Amino acid sequence: MRVSRLYTETHLQSLATIALTDEQAHYLGRVLRAKVGQVVALFNGDDGEYQGEVIAVDKRSVQIQLAEKPSAQPESLYPVHIGLGLSKGERMDFAVQKATELGVTAITPLFTEHSEVKLNEERAEKRRLHWQKIAINACEQSGRCTIPTIHPPVVLGAWLDTVPAGQGFMLDHQGLTGFNTDRPAAAFLLIGPEGGISETEKAAATQAGLQSIRLGPRVLRTETAPVVALTAIQMVWGDF
Template identity: 30%
Template structure:
């Protein structure tokens, strides 16, 4: 199978030899972005470890139908399950963080409110943001060959998120004043929760409380990183140490 076959996401159970009508968004994508034609082949993923190959059997201005002719198992998920707690930033930086972290294998993201995030929860349009973030996640999975759709959780207060940690999770906060590095973490864990702060960093009180909730403070290096850089650097370090990034 060629790697350049276009991919779309369909949220339903799929079967070989069945015919499916596509959604309005997928019709727009196939016709106007991919410029595909009748009998062209497309790859479908539906949030499972299976992918499906289908042919376009009907195409018109308002309707596209496809017929699935093959399915196969295709696992692309990392062996380590990463839950990113990312403090919300202004200017849509979190959109970029979500996109890049999904490419790098994060399984779940919870946007967080903190003391220095400069975002007031009462003025935050949660439903609109969740809808936007889910579209980013699906589009990113479409591009990077992930078949399992990562979850975006409802934004919450940083301490309430920290309190929900499970005992079998490895819990990490990345902070430049720590003396511990990720290479000093020897115990491998399947589930890892990481927390990344905003542009202004964490307050001393927040650091104290987060560590009390069982998080280990880890230093990535001698330089101060922007929040969007810190998230990507942290995920990369975890995937190299515990996941499927190859050096």
């Protein structure tokens, strides 16, 4: 039987009794119909994953007795930070979800010349929290215990200023090479929105030291590119 995994903001430690309330308790108790004695797994992003046993269920809370020690974590050891051009609809949701499953460390949504999404500060924070929740849900599903950071949206130039020398890569279907260079300490990966990266932005990225990377002969959608790029990175530098 598959063990349900849940994210909680509660501190976890061996043999502790954890009381889940609100959303987690509703999901475990009402949706999954958890019973006393059922085994579940909890993680909070910091303390690893703990297996535990449901010891009490009522309408408003679920109590779990944790095991003696945390479980092993299937976490990627290679850090990848994606700068992703803001896109319409569910494309960003899909990209965040799949990038999390594939081991991404952080994602920064980017305002670019071809981005059609316009967000004021309040809406930008609401979207960030929405994407962070998608990342948490993807961690629950994929077995990850370390939650990738979803940074607030910034303009492309501000993100380029954060890319360390020798660690930046820009996806470009007109690029000349793949991820076949020497393995840097981390990868900062620039991916454009639906309309792609403008020539001016490509020049700025090149000036900032980003290497142009080509992922095959076909043009990939903005939500497909992170999946393909992370798969390629995990194949050559990561844990695939």
